[in-house]
Amino acid sequence: MKANDLLELAGRNLRESGFRNSLTTLGVAVGIASLVAMLSLGAGLQGLVSDRFARSGLFNTIGVFTARDMRGMERNERRSGVMEANARPLDAEARKNISALPNVAEVYPEIRLLTDVTFQERTLFTSVSGLSPSAKQNEAFEKMHGKFFSGPEAEEAILHVDFARDLLAPAGTPGDAFPTPGGPRAGNTPDVTDAQLDSLVGKEIVVHYGERQAVPTPPEAPAQKAGRVVAAKKDAAGAGGTDPAADDTEGQTVSFSVVRREQHLKIVGIIDTEPYAGITASSAARVFLPVGLAEKLHPAMASSLRDIMQAKPSASENYSALIVRVDDPARVQPTQDALKKMGFRTFSLLDATKSLRRVFVIIDLFLVIFGSVALVVASLGIVNTLVMSVLERRREIGVLKALGASDADVKRLFFVEAGVMGTAGGAFGVLIGWLIGRLINFGTNIYLSNQDLPHETIVLLPLWLIGGAIAFAVAVSLLAGIYPAARAARLDPVQVLRYE
Amino acid sequence: MTEGANAPEAIRAENVCRHYTMGDTVVRALDGVSLSVHPGERVALVGASGSGKSTLLHLMAGLDRPTSGRLETQGRNLASMSPEELAAHRRGTVGMIFQAFHLLPRMTLEENVELPLRLAEVPREERGARVREALDRVGLGGRAAHRPGELSGGEQQRTAIARALVNRPSILLADEPTGNLDSRNGEDIMRLIHSLNESLHMTVVLVTHERKLAASFAERMVVLSDGRLAAEGRPGDPAVEALQ
Numbered sequence: 001m002k003a004n005d006l007l008e009l010a011g012r013n014l015r016e017s018g019f020r021n022s023l024t025t026l027g028v029a030v031g032i033a034s035l036v037a038m039l040s041l042g043a044g045l046q047g048l049v050s051d052r053f054a055r056s057g058l059f060n061t062i063g064v065f066t067a068r069d070m071r072g073m074e075r076n077e078r079r080s081g082v083m084e085a086n087a088r089p090l091d092a093e094a095r096k097n098i099s100a101l102p103n104v105a106e107v108y109p110e111i112r113l114l115t116d117v118t119f120q121e122r123t124l125f126t127s128v129s130g131l132s133p134s135a136k137q138n139e140a141f142e143k144m145h146g147k148f149f150s151g152p153e154a155e156e157a158i159l160h161v162d163f164a165r166d167l168l169a170p171a172g173t174p175g176d177a178f179p180t181p182g183g184p185r186a187g188n189t190p191d192v193t194d195a196q197l198d199s200l201v202g203k204e205i206v207v208h209y210g211e212r213q214a215v216p217t218p219p220e221a222p223a224q225k226a227g228r229v230v231a232a233k234k235d236a237a238g239a240g241g242t243d244p245a246a247d248d249t250e251g252q253t254v255s256f257s258v259v260r261r262e263q264h265l266k267i268v269g270i271i272d273t274e275p276y277a278g279i280t281a282s283s284a285a286r287v288f289l290p291v292g293l294a295e296k297l298h299p300a301m302a303s304s305l306r307d308i309m310q311a312k313p314s315a316s317e318n319y320s321a322l323i324v325r326v327d328d329p330a331r332v333q334p335t336q337d338a339l340k341k342m343g344f345r346t347f348s349l350l351d352a353t354k355s356l357r358r359v360f361v362i363i364d365l366f367l368v369i370f371g372s373v374a375l376v377v378a379s380l381g382i383v384n385t386l387v388m389s390v391l392e393r394r395r396e397i398g399v400l401k402a403l404g405a406s407d408a409d410v411k412r413l414f415f416v417e418a419g420v421m422g423t424a425g426g427a428f429g430v431l432i433g434w435l436i437g438r439l440i441n442f443g444t445n446i447y448l449s450n451q452d453l454p455h456e457t458i459v460l461l462p463l464w465l466i467g468g469a470i471a472f473a474v475a476v477s478l479l480a481g482i483y484p485a486a487r488a489a490r491l492d493p494v495q496v497l498r499y500e
Numbered sequence: 501m502t503e504g505a506n507a508p509e510a511i512r513a514e515n516v517c518r519h520y521t522m523g524d525t526v527v528r529a530l531d532g533v534s535l536s537v538h539p540g541e542r543v544a545l546v547g548a549s550g551s552g553k554s555t556l557l558h559l560m561a562g563l564d565r566p567t568s569g570r571l572e573t574q575g576r577n578l579a580s581m582s583p584e585e586l587a588a589h590r591r592g593t594v595g596m597i598f599q600a601f602h603l604l605p606r607m608t609l610e611e612n613v614e615l616p617l618r619l620a621e622v623p624r625e626e627r628g629a630r631v632r633e634a635l636d637r638v639g640l641g642g643r644a645a646h647r648p649g650e651l652s653g654g655e656q657q658r659t660a661i662a663r664a665l666v667n668r669p670s671i672l673l674a675d676e677p678t679g680n681l682d683s684r685n686g687e688d689i690m691r692l693i694h695s696l697n698e699s700l701h702m703t704v705v706l707v708t709h710e711r712k713l714a715a716s717f718a719e720r721m722v723v724l725s726d727g728r729l730a731a732e733g734r735p736g737d738p739a740v741e742a743l744q
Contacts, residue, residue: 005618016606399602402563403663404591404619406584494558497602 001409010416017389024378024385025425031375032429032473036465037436038371042364044437044460049356053329055139057276062324062336063110063347064098066090088343090319098324101338103331108132110321111294113301117287118206118262119167126163128207129285130294131275134325138275145194146201146269152292157205157265163286164200164270168192197270205265207287210258210300258300265289375473378425379480382418386484390414390491397488398496407489414485415478422477426470433469434461508575510671510703511537511560516569518555518727529555531727532569537705539670542697544706544718552727553707554675560705561596561673562586573671591620594671595664599679601656603648609635609659610644616667634662638692654685661692671703672696678713690717 001009014021053059067087088094099107111130116123135141136148149156159167265287276283301320326335336346390397397410437459445455518530530552537543545553558564559571562578565586571578573593581589590596595616603612613634617627635641638658640651648656657677664672674693678686694717697704708714714721715735723731723740731739 001619002621005621009618012606395602396604399604400615400619401587402561402590402596402598402602403616404587404667406587408584409587409619493563497563497598497600498554 001405001412006409006412006416007420010413010420013389013393013413014417014420017385017392020385020388021421024381025421025428027378027381028375028422028425028473028477029378029428029432031372031378031476032426032469033432033436034374035368035371035472036430036433036461036469037440037459038367039364039465039469040433040437040459040461041440042360042367043462043465044441044458045363046360047460048456048458049360052139053356055137057135057138057325058349059329060105060326060332061276061348062326062332062339064090064322064324064339065320065345065347066318067343067345090322090344094342094344095319095322097342098322098339101324101335103326103328103335104324105327106132106134106323106325108291108323109295109319110323111291111299111301112285113207113209113299116208118208119203122167123208124163124166126287127285128209128287128289129283130291131158131283131288132291132323132325135275140271140273140275141269144269144271145197146267148269149290150268152290153296154268154290155263155265155293156268156290157207158269158271158288159200159205159267160274160286160288161197161270161272164197165192167200167205168196200267200270203267205267205287207263207265207289209261209263209297211261212298212300213257213259261297263289263293263297375476379476382421382477382480383483385421386414386418386481387487389417390484390488393488394491394496397491398493401491401493402497410491411485411489414488415481418477418481418485419474422474423470425477426473429473430461430466430469437461508539509536510539510541510573511535511705512570512572513556513559514570514572516556516559516566516571518552518559518564519567528727530559530566533724533727533729534569535722535729535732537703539703540697540701542694542704542706542717542719544708544714544721545724546708546711546714546721547724547730549709550726551724553724555727556724557673557675557705557707560671561594562589591616592667593669594673595667595669596673597657597660597664597675597677599676601648601653601660601680603656603659603663605648608645608647609640609651609662612648612659613663613666616663620667622667630666631662634666635659637665637696638662652685653681654688657681657685657689658692661689661696665696665700669702671705674704674706676708677706678708678710686713693717 066089095107095109098104108130113128114125115128117126117128118124131149133149133152141148144158146158149158274283274285275288324335324339326332332348336348339346400410400413440459441457444458448455513533513535516530516533517528520527520529533552533556545556547553555564559566559578560573562581566579569579573589576589578586578589603609604615607615610631613631614627617630622630632641632644635644638661640655640658640662643651643655648659651659657680661677672693677693678689681689690713693704693706696702706714706717718735720732721735721737721740722729731737731742733740
């Protein structure tokens with residue numbers, strides 16, 4: 001029998017016992033609705049957490065370090081303890097090359113200083129770091145006092161609330177200017193009101209720093225001069241020509257000096273929490289300025305001292321670390337691999353996301369198991385309905401066989417009936433599940449509103465779940481149809497037509 | 501009816517047995533029956549209840565299989581056919597009518613008659629004409645949209661005949677077709693079957709326990725008794741009459 005004839009006959013049979021079949025279909029719908037509601041909840045929660053993580057900026061970020069550095073943080077590298085003195089430096093050219101990698105959205109240097117900051121005649125020693133424009137998306141800036149930097153090189157500062165408290169504390173109070181990531185705030189700074197914090201916005205602070213200035217120096221010049229720290233190129237002859245890079249700068253010695261400078265910054269905002277949860281070195285600071293401005297200042301950092309000790313100091317400064325932001329967290333691994341191939345060491349929180357995915361897979365599994373219970377019950381309903389149908393339609397089955405229906409035709413007819421109930425139940429179930437999800441979202445958001453919290457999408461119905469749920473309903477229905485269909489196909493037409 | 505000398509027999513049974521096991525007892529519903537039916541012939545299988553005539557008809561229809569022996573229709577042995585081949589035999593080679601009509605009550609006459617066409621996967625566009633032709637042939641062309649419950653017994657049996665004819669089988673198997681009808685309707689049905697036999701040159705095997713009806717209809721009568729062929733011959737033959 002052709003498919004459209006099977007479908008037509010199945011539809012006719014289902015309509016004939018409409019009420020019973022509707023109840024069975026409703027059973028499937030309830031089962032699917034429970035499954036869809038459970039999985040939507042799982043998908044919604046996963047989406048919520050993933051979104052939070054994406055906005056945290058932690059999972060699409062890679063820290064890049066030179067292989068000379070100890071900061072690769074990879075276990076095997078730490079174990080080996082091997083630092084490559086001739087490894088590729090993390091300089092302007094490297095930054096350019098990294099920027100050209102596919103999927104790299106942004107590359108900026110990690111700039112962090114421990115320095116003096118003056119505010120209204122009062123100087124505090126604290127950490128200052130540069131923030132990229134993309135940090136604006138970070139949730140730390142969602143509920144800030146004031147606003148984010150007006151431009152990538154704006155002479156503006158954003159303060160951490162702890163530092164702001166220290167600024168507002170009476171002179172002579174020992175402050176909490178040094179960050180203690182994750183630790184409780186020191187209790188010796190007084191609580192301040194929002195109005196007091198807002199009063200800081202628009203005021204000016206002065207950051208004192210040492211500017212690194214390149215100084216070309218003749219070869220015979222002394223290695224050290226008063227008031228300057230000079231890094232001298234090692235004598236090429238003295239090195240015995242073992243250093244291949246020395247040829248490039250032969251006959252020229254390069255040094256740099258550090259000059260005391262200050263930068264006036266207008267306070268534009270105050271944040272309650274550290275951006276990127278304070279995990280990256282540059283985020284665990286108390287005063288933030290635009291990274292573009294920080295770069296322009298050419299501040300001498302701790303890594304500058306290492307440059308002095310290096311055999312090959314250069315006029316252009318080497319970055320202590322570059323932060324690479326990838327456009328998609330899924331592209332972190334290939335980008336990390338590419339960076340390693342370029343000769344750098346890297347660090348990302350990719351492993352943490354893997355663990356997270358594993359947790360969600362387990363949660364989804366449990367939700368599917370609980371959601372499937374109702375569907376199992378519904379499938380028993382299908383078995384029951386179809387077995388009843390076989391008993392009621394014994395004569396019809398006998399007549400069909402006498403007229404030339406094969407066992408396979410009879411089986412297919414019952415499978416199609418089961419499939420139609422599954423499809424209809426699945427579609428209706430998805431609709432009910434979606435409505436339940438909407439209801440949960442609605443109720444949750446009312447609660448969140450009452451708690452003065454932003455609205456969230458707790459339950460999410462992705463397209464794959466709609467298709468998957470209907471396909472699952474059909475599969476379960478077909479499975480439930482196996483026994484009744486086999487029973488119908490086994491009927492002996494001679495017996496049936498004789499006694500019915 | 502005149503047959504060509506080399507024409508294959510419409511039905512040929514050779515030592516056909518159909519035994520059932522019921523507990524420890526073996527029931528010999530058919531026990532070594534051999535007979536031939538020529539194309540276009542009208543044959544009546546007669547005998548008392550339990551003589552095996554319906555069993556033989558079911559074997560000819562491909563609804564059942566012989567326990568042993570050969571049963572051929574148009575040269576093909578039904579005993580060795582696969583279930584699919586037997587279903588194809590029921591769809592194309594034979595048409596069957598029953599004492600209880602066995603129409604599907606929730607379908608109209610048109611839909612009932614269309615069923616074998618659906619099973620035979622006849623293209624949808626051909627079906628309407630073939631259903632109308634079959635219903636016209638049995639005189640029910642005007643009642644195609646009615647349901648079986650709205651018809652008399654005779655009309656229902658005519659519908660069943662139209663359903664049996666619609667796939668243009670070469671053999672019509674009728675199992676007590678007048679058993680549920682009054683004598684007048686029964687005669688009408690037998691006239692209809694007779695006319696179909698003549699106009700369509702269709703082989704007809706009729707099972708009945710009414711000897712008079714069988715004698716008026718059949719060219720040849722086969723008498724079964726206790727699962728065995730007791731006698732066969734033209735109506736009025738002394739051997740056949742002796743068993744009445």
